[in-house]
Amino acid sequence: MIETRLDAVKLDGAGPVYDQIRRAIRDLVVSGEWPPGTGVPPEHALMEQLGASRMTVHRALVQLAREGLIVRRRRSGTIVASPPASHAMLDILSIPEEVEQLGQVYAYDVLSRSDGRPAPEVVERFGLKRSDKVAHLVVLHRADGMPHVLEERVIHAATVPGLAEEDFAETPPGDWLLKHSLWSQAEHAISAIGAGAEEADLLSIAIGEPCLLVERRTWNQSKPVTAVRLLYPGSRHRFVGRFGPYGQV
Amino acid sequence: MIETRLDAVKLDGAGPVYDQIRRAIRDLVVSGEWPPGTGVPPEHALMEQLGASRMTVHRALVQLAREGLIVRRRRSGTIVASPPASHAMLDILSIPEEVEQLGQVYAYDVLSRSDGRPAPEVVERFGLKRSDKVAHLVVLHRADGMPHVLEERVIHAATVPGLAEEDFAETPPGDWLLKHSLWSQAEHAISAIGAGAEEADLLSIAIGEPCLLVERRTWNQSKPVTAVRLLYPGSRHRFVGRFGPYGQV
DNA sequence: AAGTGGTCTAGACCACGTC
DNA sequence: ACGTGGTCTAGACCACTTT
Missing domain, CATH: 1.10.10.10 (Winged helix-like DNA-binding domain superfamily/Winged helix DNA-binding domain)
Known part of the structure; x- marks a missing residue:
């Protein structure tokens, strides 16, 4: 203690x-x-x-x-207490845990990583400033070998110490961040989009197939920490929540 | 008092x-x-x-x-207290209020209604029993004249008194239920699907266009009250929530 | 002025879990 | 056995709002 x-x-x-x-x-x-x-x-x-x-x-x-x-x-x-690992329906959740709770074997691949000033389309997609220094990652998470969710993430180097030295070989970036950064505020958005050509290829689905897009941005004391886009093939995922009129059940 | x-x-x-x-x-x-x-x-x-x-x-x-x-x-x-009208991110919300908060003019059409034993595909889609007596409704909600969300709903006659006498000419069924029934538990699910032929026609979108499907079922003391499927054209809708590590912000 | 809830005290005994 | 939190009491004074 x-x-x-x-x-x-x-x-x-x-x-x-x-x-x-x-x-x-x-x-x-x-x-x-x-x-x-x-x-x-x-x-x-x-x-x-x-x-x-x-x-x-x-x-x-x-x-x-x-x-x-x-x-x-x-x-x-x-x-x-340790910060809660999960929060209601749309959570700062661990994808490995999510997969294992389904009784499936988890694996992941870091498909790409680039550090420094982000490319213009990344700046736009995540609402960054051009001067932000970030790590930009694309990660494919698998459940029983099948593509489970495609993650595209930026991590702000200025607010996450140790980022440059971490290669995410042992731990996917989402879980690594849970241990190596603090956050005080988060924003989620959920929407439906059709898979693009590249996304469809990585997820082994058809182009245009409906997917759930979960976008999450987190801050610590108003400094941005990370922003992530999680693309779930819609046919295989639902988010479920239960509650009563006066709160969560 | x-x-x-x-x-x-x-x-x-x-x-x-x-x-x-x-x-x-x-x-x-x-x-x-x-x-x-x-x-x-x-x-x-x-x-x-x-x-x-x-x-x-x-x-x-x-x-x-x-x-x-x-x-x-x-x-x-x-x-x-009066029961809270809204609840967190995915709510028992009023679609008229949702539209008006966007600054748009609300309107709706009851496209169909049938009472009594539901058709087999309705039984399956909503997880009913074949013996349930329900009103089955299809309602299109509009914002500034444009299709906003397509609602398909069943209401259980046994738990909602006055259902047979209501024609939903003045108030859409979701809002009417807020005033004419109680609920003690609800379940939400959110997923992404492609619009079917009929749905696409009603929503004025292309067949297969990604949509957010919000499914909601409510009970009162374990008796089913209503179940609804809300189909939002994905390109025009996002659900957003904000919170901190220890709860809603 | 009076009735209501909001806060706070100084004690007491109990329940639980670790030592 | 002992230290911790969990509950409860009987009172007190205060703050707010309506009459």
Whole structure:
């Protein structure tokens, strides 16, 4: 267990005390100052440090646990949670896991990679600036040897340290990024398009066959991290979600 | 304000008291026994009725408010909330509202309707039982006169009272259902398919053109309410969502 | 002015899991 | 056995809104 730094929790005097405590700890977590696994001080320690009652401290911690930022267990205490691997229907999900959950064997090939200033059509397709320095990758993911999804991705070198040294031989870029970068915001779009000639060839489908296109862009503190286009052959994929009128079921 | 029925709140002795209170009131709301606008008894009344402390009652009510089932205001008290009209990315949404939010003029045509035992291909397409009695509808929604989305829907007569008397001349079936039925669970699926001959004709697109297919089924207390297939021409539609690592932004 | 919810305290006992 | 979180109480004061 990573050691705790009790004095890092500082209140700002704005609003209810329980919310000050919640925001103080939340900020330590999302800023990365308390990485996953860090021990959050026990309630009695926070009580004394902050001069609040245990119920008030407890209320803040319960809310953080409900939000998924911390994990609480009796006796062993409270630690900072690992970021959730999945999120509702359209997620920052791991394609290897997605394939393995289908009971199929996962494999992938990095079809191309180029680093530096992106080509004009890449700039347009991902909404980049011409001056952005990125790695541009095309990756084909396979399930039981069959093409599963075609991934085209740019990764911003300025926000992802270690990018130049990584060759993605062991881990596909999406999964590598989960471990080597932080993100604070993401945007998804989903649409239907027909496969182009090159895409159809790589996916072993007919030109013009309907595909689901999932586009995802992520940022960390408003700095772009990565943008990806995932092309799923439509005949073989559905995204399913279940919920009730007041939230996810 | 609809009168309150304090004695309707009954605890079951299972689990924490605050959760018993929460579930008791939740059940009164989702069952329709306390319809939207009903006054929830004030905390002090629930305290006395249930023999719990105010903090415990408060905790239950705060959680219900956070879940959106009730609305609390000082002085004027707590009332049962109206069900949320929209839900996250893939919603029980109103197509008229969707079109009007795009700044376009909405119109629709009921292209066909048939009531009673559904045809075999309808049974299969919607996963019905052969004995289900349903209304089967095909509706074309237009934006600024242009085909916007093609809707094919079945509505279960057994769970939707008043269905036979409604001709959907004033309100499209999706919006009518929002006011005339309850639902407790829904399932969405999204996929890409090519337009068939008939669909292409109705949507004024080419046969085989990629479309987003949104399929939605809803139930109320495990009884089916409706199932719908919405076919959006892919070139003109994207579904977009934004969120952060710990939830919706 | 009065009724409602919002917050907070200082304690208590219990449940659970690790030591 | 012990340390942690989970629950609960009986009270207090405050903030807001309607009357």
